[in-house]
Amino acid sequence: MRFIDRAEVYVKGGKGGDGMVAFRREKYVPAGGPAGGNGGRGGAVIFRAVPNLQTLLDFRFVHIFAAQDGTRGGPKNLTGAAGADLIVDVPCGTVIYDNDTDECIGDLTEPDQKLTIAQGGKGGLGNKHFLSNRNRAPEHALPGLPGEERSLRLELKLLAEVGIIGLPNAGKSTLISVLSAARPKIADYPFTTLVPNLGVVPHPSGDGVVFADIPGLIEGAHAGTGLGHEFLRHIERTHVLVHLVDATAPDPIQNYRVIQQELEAYGHGLEKRLQIVALNKTDAIAPQVLAEIRADLQSCCGQDVLAISAIAQQHLDSLLQEVWSSLDRAKQQRAEQQRVEEESMATLQPFF
Known part of the structure; x- marks a missing residue:
């Protein structure tokens, strides 16, 4: 289809x-x-x-x-x-x-x-x-x-609560395939994923949470370069973004910055969305090198960075725990914002 x-x-x-x-x-x-x-x-x-x-x-x-x-x-x-x-x-x-x-x-x-x-x-x-x-x-x-x-x-615009973003070949499709029953096409070359993939991940409460793998984000995506411009709209409805960074890339820090710049350039509040930053493919590099990359990335993004391996299924439980807690925070923030808006409208009601 x-x-x-x-x-x-x-x-x-x-x-x-x-x-x-x-x-x-x-x-x-x-x-x-x-x-x-x-x-x-x-x-x-x-x-x-x-x-x-x-x-x-x-x-x-x-x-x-x-x-x-x-x-x-x-x-x-x-x-x-x-x-x-x-x-x-x-x-x-x-x-x-x-x-x-x-x-x-x-x-x-x-x-x-x-x-x-x-x-x-x-x-x-x-x-x-x-x-x-x-x-x-x-x-x-x-x-x-x-x-x-x-x-x-x-x-x-896909109705997903969690969006998985990152440069091509960062392991987004692999991650959604091991977390859910989704079976996207996976290969060792960039732009394997040409359309968004949805997967339902079981929540500890028993409900299912929809994850979306967004393809084609590269530098210039907001202006139509690559596939990102076509699919950035699909993460507008998400509550939380999981930003995957390839730990084996020549410059993981620059890769992180590229995606952040594209989110900011696209607008629609994506740059303010709750983000979980995770280094992927950590099983393929030495622990000492990984520690240095992780420290540099944490200094760049100003938050804790998870270290995972989707293909080896390492530390995915920690990632999911962070996703669930971030989802709870995001929903509380939206509920509070909605309450403030309703109170503001009730205050202005006598003037109409």
């Missing part, structure tokens, strides 16, 4: 049905009068988030989504049938933008969350609505209104 995380579509609400011109001509009803019914409303286009979809691949083949039109009003004051709404399923984590204004219309993150994208048009009025003392036999009705039309851009 191809991983497609961006698509452009065109949506159109159904046209409202036309009103009808009709008159009652029944036996024993000498003054029947107008009896044309209203047209039915047009159907709406509704996007629904579903958990069983992982990519926007379906939107590569179908670009136009149009809801059903309403039907025309009938005689005897009968209202036309409303057009059926069109439900379009999208993966959880899909963000919808208006292509013309670049406005964010909605962000569908919860299963079965729905968003009306294009309203259907109203049905036209039948001639019964134009009856008056001056016009006892109106012979005109209104047409139905057209539905809303929009050109949209869909972007998928």
Whole structure:
């Protein structure tokens, strides 16, 4: 299955049905009068988030989504049938933008969350609505209104709590493969991973935590170099970042700085995200050299640096313990921030 995380579509609400011109001509009803019914409303286009979809691949083949039109009003004051709404399923984590204004219309993150994208048009009025003392036999009705039309851009941002970042060949795919049941392609050359990989890692509480391996981060990624620009958006929703640094690289300290510069240049608060820094492939270098690299890296990043080996599965328990504690801190910070925002809104409420 191809991983497609961006698509452009065109949506159109159904046209409202036309009103009808009709008159009652029944036996024993000498003054029947107008009896044309209203047209039915047009159907709406509704996007629904579903958990069983992982990519926007379906939107590569179908670009136009149009809801059903309403039907025309009938005689005897009968209202036309409303057009059926069109439900379009999208993966959880899909963000919808208006292509013309670049406005964010909605962000569908919860299963079965729905968003009306294009309203259907109203049905036209039948001639019964134009009856008056001056016009006892109106012979005109209104047409139905057209539905809303929009050109949209869909972007998928993965719903992962932990993002694994680092330069190509730092061991990100190996790490997610040993921590979870994910089986990404792994090779001894850079850019093996071409799409983000998701893996569910068991939490001590019994729940599963989603980890995402983000590929293609190199110098200049924020500006479109390599694959990083395409996939940096997928770590916007993460609570914690695990920054893997290849301990066998010629200059691990510079490798760390490159990724930090890219996160800062990309923005969206990624540079402020809680980070766990870990030296990987430590089984391949001498302990004395490792101690020197670790000390230099700790001095550079200003925090404790873990030493692990994903392929040898060494010290991964320590890494996970740090991830769980960091997740708890991140969630507490977000809850506190949300509480402050709610209190601020409650304070401003009397002024609106």
